[in-house]
Amino acid sequence: MSEASEVSEVTIQSSDDKNFRVGIKEANLSVTLKHILSSLDNDDDQPIPLPNVKGEVLEKVVEYMKQHSNDIAPPADTDDDFNVDNISDWDDKFMNMKMGLLFDVILAANYLDIKGLLTLGCKTVAKMMMGKTGDEIKDKFRIPDEEKRP
Numbered sequence: 001m002s003e004a005s006e007v008s009e010v011t012i013q014s015s016d017d018k019n020f021r022v023g024i025k026e027a028n029l030s031v032t033l034k035h036i037l038s039s040l041d042n043d044d045d046q047p048i049p050l051p052n053v054k055g056e057v058l059e060k061v062v063e064y065m066k067q068h069s070n071d072i073a074p075p076a077d078t079d080d081d082f083n084v085d086n087i088s089d090w091d092d093k094f095m096n097m098k099m100g101l102l103f104d105v106i107l108a109a110n111y112l113d114i115k116g117l118l119t120l121g122c123k124t125v126a127k128m129m130m131g132k133t134g135d136e137i138k139d140k141f142r143i144p145d146e147e148k149r150p
Contacts, residue, residue, distance in 0.1 A: 010037065012062075013047035018055030026065035031113035052111050057104040064094065064117050071116070084127045087120065095124040099141070 010027055011019050027033040036048055050058060067090060087095075095102065106121035129137050138145070 011047040012058065013049045014053050014055035014058040015051050016055045018058065019047050020058060020062045022062055022065060023069065026069045029065050029068060029114050029116070033112060053108045054104065056101065057108050060097070060101065060105050061108050061112065061114070061117065065114070067094070068116055084123045084130065087123055091120055095120060
């Protein structure tokens with residue numbers, strides 16, 4: 001698919017065989033998908049398998065990509081990347097999910113190389129930790145005490 005503009009959508013497939021149709025613009029938010037798309041044939045309409053991403057997680061990633069497909073990429077490593085108070089209302093609501101799913105979305109963002117989603121996930125976790133003691137953080141994230149570890 002060297003001429004990605006000729007195809008308007010692609011199918012991505014989760015590890016549990018759930019398929020999602022995404023536009024090329026959305027798919028290009030992922031550096032990983034962008035590289036895969038550039039190496040495929042134009043007429044190849046096979047789903048792109050993502051063996052490291054479960055369907056529930058990929059559904060959230062696709063929702064993020066559709067919401068942010070028209071965003072203008074900010075300059076690399078701006079101060080906003082590290083400002084936990086600079087999260088839009090939509091993003092804040094979007095990241096309000098169960099802890100396990102949140103960490104799976106962060107891992108998927110890393111695997112798919114979606115910088116905006118990875119940064120958002122890290123900001124969300126950092127925000128959860130702000131103002132908490134070490135013990136409160138251990139409780140929140142279910143981190144076992146040193147003496148209880150195997």
